[in-house]
Amino acid sequence: MGRPRTALIDRQRITTEALRQVDGTGGFSVPEIARRLGVRTGSIYHHVDGREGIVELLRERVCEAIDASMLGTLPWDEALPAWARSYRAAFAAHPRVIPLLLASPVRAPRVLAQYEAVVGVLLGAGFRVGEVMRVIVALENVVLGAALEGAGPEGMWELGEEGGRVPGLVRALEAEPEGRAEAAFELALGACVRGFRELLLP
Amino acid sequence: MGRPRTALIDRQRITTEALRQVDGTGGFSVPEIARRLGVRTGSIYHHVDGREGIVELLRERVCEAIDASMLGTLPWDEALPAWARSYRAAFAAHPRVIPLLLASPVRAPRVLAQYEAVVGVLLGAGFRVGEVMRVIVALENVVLGAALEGAGPEGMWELGEEGGRVPGLVRALEAEPEGRAEAAFELALGACVRGFRELLLP
DNA sequence: ACCTGAACACCGTTCAAGT
């Protein structure tokens, strides 16, 4: 067949299909992407830097939805929670990609640029350089943890027959109100920001 | 050859070898475990419920190191942070297993029993049933997030040439004191416990 | 530059055959 006049696939379509698979099954495979796009497995490698490259594309795709515009305008203790909420919403829309992303370090320039902006906000607010990463990581934990909850039917606890041994846990899971993820997130977020503020005191 | 007089391998040795591989490379494979134990791939399946079963064994192995004894004795606001510290230490010793565990829901009875105990502590302290999971999940986010930091050379940010574009991030990473993970964890942990306490007010 | 077709080494899983 040889090279077609116009490319049959592109990075965008590869990313979309990979995300579709991850949302549905928690994983993806290169041959399966190729099949769905009506192309041979090898063709994928003309557009993408292997499987790891696709993971990085997924990271970029999910992170595109994060709004970071407030980082330059609002004061730090409003900008940080606002950014965190947008961050969480982006990942909550695709919670099953998170384990995938944790396996490899962040390389996507777009994502690194956001962290760079957050560093700027914190330094501008008066946080010491040596404390900045501590604050960022703490915030990120809360954000990703909250997003992860959407990964399973009732979060990370999918109790089958084992439920009989843990009646209290079952009760607690059943008693949860609808918007648990949201409420848990706001609880931890608020607590952390107040904790950060104490670092600024002389 | 047929069945040997005494079994050549057991679940314990399979788990130890799998953990060794995960600590070293971030992943494991059934054939590689078999090779290292001097046995054929198929033999593994006589002792273990497939690859997923091995993941669950890893969860149990890592969680064995968690001390939950304080859950029955100390008041909630001392028991919870003490449990969280032990929890974190156990995972910080093997940070690369965490992404593996996130992919599948918790089934290990030993682990579920600990959560059951925490539920009991919180109910006993006066938290409402509907709030218990919120508190537990928030705490767990902090714990696992802090443990994850040990996965890479300098946490999740392994900057190569991309470092030139994010000077502030590089500066912040370099300025971090030695015990960052520990300090970040204590910061978030303290803030969260104080946040939880406010839920108890009338 | 971009697709095919074919190849390679690897993986997870199963199962009859042996003791």
Added chain:
DNA sequence: ACCTGAACACCGTTCAAGT
């Protein structure tokens, strides 16, 4: 019960050959 050997379907990656 537990090991082997062989098989199966699948995966990630590479690459010459074609346009």
